[in-house]
Each structure stands twice: as structure tokens, then as C-alpha cells.
Amino acid sequence: MDHSSTDETIMAALLTLNSPQPLHPLAAELRLRHRRLTFLLLSPLHFSLALSHLRSLSLRTKSLLLARLLLRSLSLLQSPLRRPHRLSLRDFDAAVLLLAMCDSYHPSSAHASVDWRSLIADRLAGDALSAAGLGGGWWPVIAAHVDAAAKCRRLVEADSGGAAAAEAAAVVALEVAEMGECAICGEEIVCGGAMPCGHPFHWGCILEWLRMRNTCPCCRYELPTVDVCSEIQRVWKMLVKMGG
Structure with a gap:
């Protein structure tokens, strides 16, 4: 499934909502992620602990952790008033940091000595000054979750889908x-x-x-x-x- 058809599916589902009121939980989820990421960036100690925790995980565990975070967006888009899937604070911070690292990644930063804290901070500053970051309305909120849901879908589209x-x-x-x-x-x-x-x-x-x-x-x-x-x-x- 390509990215455009993913977006169309999600937007068609959102059009079934009767009013924008149910979209408030989507905004609350984004604020929570932004607060936790900002906290990590402002606290070198906590950033270092979260990064060390991530580096101790296997690639499979990292993928599942990221999938659990992205599933929160997908679930909120499907049912905005439903409580999102729970993560412990440690896992939530690690997942938020991992997602920020993925979004900030560039081939030039693919080396062991990269300063991830500065790299993520620069990207956040750029996002805050972008048209979406400065604009109001619901579109920036919806777009962020649509993007997360698309990543969520791509993350598991190769999965065998066996019994669970x-x-x-x-x-x-x-x-x-x-x-x-x-x-x-x-x-x-x-x-x-x-x-x-x-x-x-x-x-x-x-x-x-x-x-x-x-x-x-x-x-x-x-x-x-x-x-x-x-x-x-x-x-x-x-x-x-x-x-x-």
C-alpha cells in the first residue's frame, strides 16, 4: 500500500466524525509527546539515560517499542475518544526519543559520534518555525497523526500476520x-x-x-x-x- 492511499483511507475515516470535538484527544497526545521530548532535551541526564536504554535494546525490541507508540496514533484516528494503548513512562520516553531520532536521521549523521540531542533540537526548532508549526486549526494535529499512522502501517506491512x-x-x-x-x-x-x-x-x-x-x-x-x-x-x- 502506497503512502497516498494510506492518507486517503485515514482521511476518509476522519470524515465520518460528526464534529471536531473528538479530535481533542489527538491534540492531547501530541502535546504529551512534545512535553516528554522537550523534557529529555532540557535534561542531559535524562536524555543520556533514555538513549542508553535504547542502545541496550535489540533491533526487534526497538521496532516493537516504536510500533507500540505509533499504534497510539492509529487507535486514536480509529476511535478518538478511546483511551490510547498504555506504555510505561520509561518506554514512552524511549519510544518518543526513538521516533525523534528516526525523523531527524540523515545519512550524514550515520556515525557513532553523532550528537543526537543537538540534531533533534535543531529539527524541533525548524518544525516550530514551519507553516504547520505556526498555523492554527486542526490540520497540523491531524497531519501529524496521519504521518504516524502511515509509518505504523509501513512498519508492519511485511509482517506475516500469524495468529496472536x-x-x-x-x-x-x-x-x-x-x-x-x-x-x-x-x-x-x-x-x-x-x-x-x-x-x-x-x-x-x-x-x-x-x-x-x-x-x-x-x-x-x-x-x-x-x-x-x-x-x-x-x-x-x-x-x-x-x-x-
């Missing part, structure tokens, strides 16, 4: 089903659980199923998942559906 376990909170929220036939074992249900799509199952059957995958065995309805790449793909499908 359902998120614990989504499993706990399943409704009770008092009758019907379990779609997994085929036996009558006395007291079981129902997926949001309405299909009923024995608790034992559905809980064992959701330990390995996040989809309904009947219609493939997807619950939120613990795997960040699978969750990005799930939310993206919902955005596509919203945008028609």
Missing part, C-alpha cells in the same frame, strides 16, 4: 451466553460466553481458543490482541471499513 492471543481485557469483557450450541465442540451450552459478534461457546472452549488466537471460530471477528503488529493490522482494517 486475544488481549486479556477483551476476554474478561465477553458476555455470558446461557443457551445455544458451542461452535467449537458442538454440544449444548448451559452457561458459556459469547463473542461480540454474538456466537456462543463453552467458557472452556472459547478461553482455550483465545489463548492462541484473537478471532471468532465462526466468523473471524477480531478481538484486540496482545501482539502489537497484529493489533496494528486489526485497527487498520477497522479504519478501512470506516472509510468505506
